[in-house]
Amino acid sequence: MEQEEEELIVKGEDREGCGGACTRCKAGPLADRLSTFVVLTEEDEEVIKSVVDGTTPSYSLESKLGDCKRAAAIRREAVQRMTGRSMEGLAFEGFDYESILGQCCEMPIGYVQVPVGVAGPLLLNGIEYVVPMATTEGCLVASTNRGCKAINTSGGATSVVLRDGMTRAPVVRFGSAKRAAELKMFLEDPGNFDTVAVVFNRSSRFAKLQDVRCALAGKNLYARFMCSTGDAMGMNMVSKGVQNVLDFLRTDFPDMEVIGISGNFCSDKKPAAINWIEGRGKSVVCEAVIKEEVVQKVLKTTVPALVELNMLKNLAGSAMAGALGGFNAHASNIVSAIYIATGQDPAQNVESSHCITMMEAVNDGKDLHVSVSMPSIEI
Numbered sequence: 001m002e003q004e005e006e007e008l009i010v011k012g013e014d015r016e017g018c019g020g021a022c023t024r025c026k027a028g029p030l031a032d033r034l035s036t037f038v039v040l041t042e043e044d045e046e047v048i049k050s051v052v053d054g055t056t057p058s059y060s061l062e063s064k065l066g067d068c069k070r071a072a073a074i075r076r077e078a079v080q081r082m083t084g085r086s087m088e089g090l091a092f093e094g095f096d097y098e099s100i101l102g103q104c105c106e107m108p109i110g111y112v113q114v115p116v117g118v119a120g121p122l123l124l125n126g127i128e129y130v131v132p133m134a135t136t137e138g139c140l141v142a143s144t145n146r147g148c149k150a151i152n153t154s155g156g157a158t159s160v161v162l163r164d165g166m167t168r169a170p171v172v173r174f175g176s177a178k179r180a181a182e183l184k185m186f187l188e189d190p191g192n193f194d195t196v197a198v199v200f201n202r203s204s205r206f207a208k209l210q211d212v213r214c215a216l217a218g219k220n221l222y223a224r225f226m227c228s229t230g231d232a233m234g235m236n237m238v239s240k241g242v243q244n245v246l247d248f249l250r251t252d253f254p255d256m257e258v259i260g261i262s263g264n265f266c267s268d269k270k271p272a273a274i275n276w277i278e279g280r281g282k283s284v285v286c287e288a289v290i291k292e293e294v295v296q297k298v299l300k301t302t303v304p305a306l307v308e309l310n311m312l313k314n315l316a317g318s319a320m321a322g323a324l325g326g327f328n329a330h331a332s333n334i335v336s337a338i339y340i341a342t343g344q345d346p347a348q349n350v351e352s353s354h355c356i357t358m359m360e361a362v363n364d365g366k367d368l369h370v371s372v373s374m375p376s377i378e379i
Contacts (some may be wrong), residue, residue: 009259044074051078058107071213076109116341117141122148123156124286132234133337142335150290150298154367157288163279165210165377166234171263172256180221183253184214187223199248200241205232207237213278215265222265224274233281233378235268256301258329268348268378276325281378287371295368303361303368310359313361328372339379348378 030146040048047065050056051074058078061071073092080087090110097108119141121128131148133141151157164252171311174180186192225245229237239261246258262268267274267275274280295303320328332353339346355374362369 005162006111040077041142042231044070044077047074048078048081052081062101068101072097072108072110075107079109098198114340119144120148121152121153124150125158126156128152131338133334134341135337136334137333137337140337144334146298150287150294153294153298154289154291157283157286159286161282161284162375163283164228164256164281165226165279166229166238167224167226167266168235168238168261169222169263169265169267170242170246170257170261171265172221173225173259174219174253174255174257177216177219179253179255180219182214183221183249183256184216184223186252187212187214196245196248199244200225200227203240203244204237206232207234207241209241220259222263224265226280228280233348265352267351269350270355271324271350273324275376276354277375280351280376283375285371285373287369290368290370291364292366292368303366306368307359307361310357314357325351325356325376327356328353329357331355331357331372331374335377344379351376352378 020090047056047061051058051061058075061075062068065071065074073235076087076090078090079085091113092110095111100108107293114136116132116270118130118132120130122131131144133144135141172183174183175239187196193209193212196212200209201207206229208228209225210228213224215222215224225238227234227238227240242261242328246256246261249256252283264270266280272342290299292303295301295306299306314329332349336346336349338344339349339352352374354376356371357370357372358371360369361367
């Protein structure tokens with residue numbers, strides 16, 4: 001259909017008569033590219049009405065129209081009409097909607113812009129890194145950058161990965177606690193480990209089973225499988241391995257009822273003592289010695305003051321609050337900002353920011369030794 005024959009339905013700000021004086025016109029081409037100004041056709045209007053009245057499911061628009069951006073625009077307008085709320089503040093243009101189809105977000109209506117700053121350079125294990133941080137919290141990047149400066153000026157930091165293993169813990173049920181205990185003993189018997197590992201590892205060339213630990217709650221068994229996952233965070237990888245083992249176990253344990261591939265004994269995206277104690281993902285310790293003059297000039301304080309504050313706040317104060325893995329000032333701030341900037345799962349900040357910060361005076365009390373131990377960085 002020729003454009004002049006189409007009925008153009010314009011949603012958003014009416015620019016006619018503004019004479020170039022409106023906010024969007026003043027902002028220029030960039031604002032145009034990222035604006036929420038959406039032009040819809042008469043055909044689009046019919047589809048919008050069908051979504052609003054429930055005739056066309058919103059989730060089916062991409063497959064029905066064959067155009068991901070158009071589907072998002074129609075869905076966006078349908079949401080506005082159903083809720084009576086404007087989407088003007090949510091960016092729409094300038095995004096590749098095809099790239100997320102079947103990948104990372106269903107039923108999109110736009111996208112959120114988060115500013116990304118950089119802290120650093122950070123000298124770690126003899127290598128300089130620039131740290132990307134996505135945040136809307138003022139001073140977070142600046143304070144992190146100041147910490148990087150203090151570390152670099154003092155000669156850098158050293159880190160060690162103590163353990164690297166992702167976990168998944170299915171829950172299965174038997175007719176009796178005795179029968180559940182028999183499976184526990186089978187899985188934890190060192191003589192059976194190689195057999196179970198072969199079954200677990202067969203679905204991936206990267207997944208390598210490291211350990212199986214079980215816990216009973218009556219006749220319910222929770223088996224926590226831990227495996228290495230290469231460069232991947234590895235949740236899908238370990239889940240497939242667990243399914244392999246469950247299928248294998250049915251031969252000798254036909255009375256086993258699988259309740260869930262995850263029984264929350266893993267434990268994923270929830271604060272849990274088992275992650276704090278046993279670790280999940282990367283278990284890491286990092287340390288640095290900050291020189292006295294750097295503490296005074298860069299951090300604007302003294303070594304005794306920092307040691308006392310860390311003891312009374314991060315250790316004693318957190319203990320008074322009954323903290324679980326929260327013996328630090330604000331590790332979650334930095335972890336979340338880095339996760340969002342680098343495409344990690346921000347929900348896993350819950351356990352990834354488990355951290356204990358230790359500080360003590362060294363070198364005859366002049367310098368500051370500081371360390372962070374983080375047992376469950378999932379990345």
